[in-house]
Amino acid sequence: MVTKIIDLLQLAKSKGIHVLLNDGSLKLKFSKDNIPDPKLIQDIKDNKGLILEFLNETKRSAKVEAFESELQPFDRSTYDHIPLSYSQERLWFINQLAGSVQYHMPIVLNLKGRLKREVLKNALKSIVDRHEILRTVYAEDGVNPYQIVNTAVDWELEHIDGSVYSNDSTKLNEFIQGLIYTPFNLAKDYMLKASLVQLAPEEHILVATVHHIAADGTSIPILIREFIDFYESAVREHPSTLEELKIQYADFAIWQRKYLSGAFLDKKLEYWKKQLNNTVPLQLPTDFHRPDVLTSKGAIIPFSIDEALTKQLLVLSQNQDVTPFMLLLSAFKVLLYRYSGESDICVGAPTAGRQHHAVENLIGFFINTLVLRTDINPEASFVELLQSVKATTLEAYENQEVPFEKIVEATTTGRDLSQNPLFQVMFVFQNTQEVPVIKLSDLDLKIENSGHVTSKFDLTLIVKVTEGVLHGSVEFNTDLYRNETIDRLIGHFITLLYSIAALPQQKLSRLKMLSKEEFRRLEGFNYLNKSYSHGSTxxxxxxxxxxxxxxxxxxxxxxxxxxxxxxxxxxxxxxxxxxxxxxxxxxxxxxxxxxxxxxxxxxxxxxxxxxxxxxxxxxxxxxxxxxxxxxxxxxxxxxxxxxxxxxxxxxxxxxxxxxxxxxxxxxxxxxxxxxxxxxxxxxxxxxxxxxxxxxxxxxxxxxxxxxxxxxxxxxxxxxxxx
Structure with missing residues (x-):
């Protein structure tokens, strides 16, 4: 039932309708020019009791709405310096210490046809004009970093003659990687760089790179959608259809510093201090010794789960009144327990951080990270674990406003550069906006794989449902793991999912994880009958x-x-x-x-x-x-x-x-x-x-x-x- 309510609220939100709790009653908020769908309104009314229970349980009260109403443009003249958001500040410090190429976010587009270069350049420049964060640079006053918003007057699209690479895909990819990995100077560069590589008169590669300090995963579809709008509007000579932005990222940074402070922050931090007391790093077996300073060298291996198993898992999540995220996270935690032998499992999980309507279409770094901790009891059933993970996840959602950086400050002492604080493994269930289908006048466009793979954590399991099939990938740090090790881990995860779907009441210690071939080999190893002196040491x-x-x-x-x-x-x-x-x-x-x-x-x-x-x-x-x-x-x-x-x-x-x-x-x-x-x-x-x-x-x-x-x-x- 929780899944149904979440889906209903997300559907309402996608239609511009915000369902809020106000003094114990439901309140719907939508713009005057947005006529709500009568069927959707009726569905909300029919589920009023369940929605009230859900909103009360997750503490999304009128107080949150009051905070949301405060997220509006601030008078910049009252601030000597515009602060960085907490997440931006962490990235800024990382960049100061060791650079930050691992935080580059590339977009590579293959364009075939009659490209209007000047229109393309102006479309990208319009995006930089529209989003202050892409023309923001970072300085420091001797104590703290701050941001400076510039104009886009001198933003330029780099034009490159790439005809020498037209018949050599390997050298072309190497050249593209060079563009992507070119470091940003956060003190003076635009946070969106773009190069147009011409391979032939009617074939180009557009390589655009955004720094993570200015954008997150949700920002990429926004950027592409706006690029399409500006390009098409110019070609067809009609105005852009994009609505004016209500706020800019600098307003959010100011609001966050103002809102997340004092008694409110202290209360929220109390939950995390209690929840993450005495955490111990997860000791997964690795192929290589952990270096003193872990790099971000990474690789990624994709996998898919067939439609029949996907359906079984989704039905199980509905029957157990949990979301697919909770079910797959629970399965992943069982895998980590079986691999490590440890029962105290902490896993990081990203949250979009876009609870406020005003930032939904804003490019910026809003994403936050939750630390989800579970005590694994091997004698418990998977269904029992699932309910435990559900409870922990809902509690974390109640306190998701607290930036991960503040949680680390409050719960850890000192930093170990060989691993991430609080968790070493991430789980991502992708439900962000899909990259829009790209159609432009006189052009065939294809989004290319950028080949830019880094790993900020030991392991990251990424899963999404597309057209009824679960697709996943494991991103891993190559300082620690070989490809074949991750291949085996993926095989074990899939086998575990089959076992869970078939026997969700089974004890965690008895859920099958090994493939049939591995099990046969194990039986062979165990077929032993040796005699020896029992007095030996x-x-x-x-x-x-x-x-x-x-x-x-x-x-x-x-x-x-x-x-x-x-x-x-x-x-x-x-x-x-x-x-x-x-x-x-x-x-x-x-x-x-x-x-x-x-x-x-x-x-x-x-x-x-x-x-x-x-x-x-x-x-x-x-x-x-x-x-x-x-x-x-x-x-x-x-x-x-x-x-x-x-x-x-x-x-x-x-x-x-x-x-x-x-x-x-x-x-x-x-x-x-x-x-x-x-x-x-x-x-x-x-x-x-x-x-x-x-x-x-x-x-x-x-x-x-x-x-x-x-x-x-x-x-x-x-x-x-x-």
Whole structure:
């Protein structure tokens, strides 16, 4: 039923009718020259009770309407400087630090026929004239950035002779990419750049690029629609049909700073502080180590879901009284839970940020981001998860006015440049305006794929319904993932959707995700019947191999090698040194060290004295490392000179730096220590997120590791010398 009400309100809004709540009653707002459809009015009346319930539930009260009425042109003369909106300010700072080519928004049009160049130029210039944001530049007063609105008097369309590329599509694409990636100077450039590349007398490529600080995804169809109107109006010599804009983006920025402040902002922020308390970054497995500074290098892989499954999913959403967005987001969260093993899942979701009628046809950066957090209970059914996601989503909508930037300020301390704050994965359900069908006099136009792909997050799942079929794509950061990994993820997502459609009451832990081929392979791996000594431990097996093959290579890393004898001797020396330092059997010893030979020496040294190691990846966020150190109640920490720079708050922990203390360690005996380790002793404690959102330590005994080792000898074809 929620879906029906949302659809009805969106339909009314598309017809210029705004349904508002005023003192407990419905109020319809529309312009005098807009005669409403009688059938639509009757539908609203027939569903009055449900609409009232929905509007009350989502807090879209008369207070919101009062705020909306304040969104009007401001007297600019009363402001020394026009502020940036909160979203613009974030992009401005990003640009100052590292540039912002990842925030370029390209439009590439192929034009065939008799093009009127001057008319095309004037059409684009008219758009720049019409929307102040496209002729706005950014300055700073020593404290804060501000915007300056210029005239479009010297805006120019660049003309380029591209005939040399007319028969070479590869070089043409490279040239177009060069145009798209040309950086903007935010202090002096127009925020719309355009180049007309002539390939032949009647074939041109128009490359237009807008900076995200001046536009969002909804702005692109607006820009194209206005381009068509201005071009056609000039060719046909009749006035433009576009209505005059009521406000400009600068008015919105002023309004936002005025409205989102004080007690109102504080009240809204309280929800987000409570909702996002103690969030932990999602630790999805990656193909590559996360770099200290994550770039925006990206790729995208598309996929489609057949019509039959699409229909099943849409019917399920209707039966469960949720929107398709909520259903697909829930399915995506199940996928993330299954991939990460973590139950506390935060996913970002964009919201258009265009609640106000006055900005519907305005080019500008209005989009905001909601953080949707869910506690996954693997024993719950998908239907139960769906209702939980629905409740969280509606609550987020109630508080969507708060800019993401303010939420980050209120809920996080410090920034980790290796990942996005609060969430690392985005879900986008596209319901923005479709790019209009382009028809111009004497011209055939085709929108080309710009080839401009960046990824601002680890992963972004994008889904839309077109002509009854779900189409999707996964945008991913190539610093972290290979194409084939994302291909598998997409396959798992589609299989999961089939499972959900067939058995929505099934427990989340039992929903099928693997393909038939993967399942067959898994069954093959599990067909094992191995006998081994149940008194074995990691150390007893290792030392037995040392006696058997002392001169065989045990470790290889970046051109360096250790034999079994050398590895054993080094770990014996470290074990004796740790005992001298006071490390006792049964204690937990965190080891935070980069991958390499010393990492294995450290692990074996800890195990040889009957202690258990706690792996801490130096790439973990600082708050995660600090929590794990405190939770493990560790007295000692093993690290290296390279990794110690990632650590802080170590006052109560004795740090053993393998690089700095190498001399003392090397003076210890190389002989084996008496074996005191039992199969039931802890080998290590590994942390994963728990249901509370904080990391949870999982204790693994020696016998579990030994069992795993023997189970994988045949499937992995492990033999001596391999």
């Amino acid at each position: 990691i150390i007893s097996l290792f030392e037995a191999e040392v006696l058997k093959s002392p001169s065989s290579t045990a470790l290889v890393f970046e051109g360096k090698e250790l034999t079994y004898k050398e590895l054993n001797e080094s770990s014996n020396q470290l074990a004796r040194y740790l005992k001298k330092k006071g490390v006792v059997a049964g204690s937990l010893v965190p080891i935070c060290i980069e991958r390499g030979l010393n990492m294995v020496v450290g692990i074996l040294g800890i195990l040889k004295i009957g202690a258990a190691y706690v792996p801490l990846d130096p790439e973990y966020p600082q708050e995660r490392i600090n929590y794990m150190l405190a939770d493990s109640a560790a007295s000692f920490l093993i690290t290296s000179s390279a990794s110690i720079t990632r650590l802080s708050e170590l006052e109560e922990i004795e740090v053993i730096n393998l690089d700095q203390e190498l001399y003392q360690i090397s003076n210890e005996s190389i002989e084996n220590l008496p074996q005191i380790v039992d199969p039931h002793n802890l080998a290590y404690v590994i942390y994963t997120s728990g249901s509370t959102g904080t990391p949870k330590g999982v204790m693994i005994e020696h016998k579990g590791v030994v069992n795993l080792f023997y189970s994988q000898i045949d499937p992995l074809h492990l033999r001596e010398g391999i």
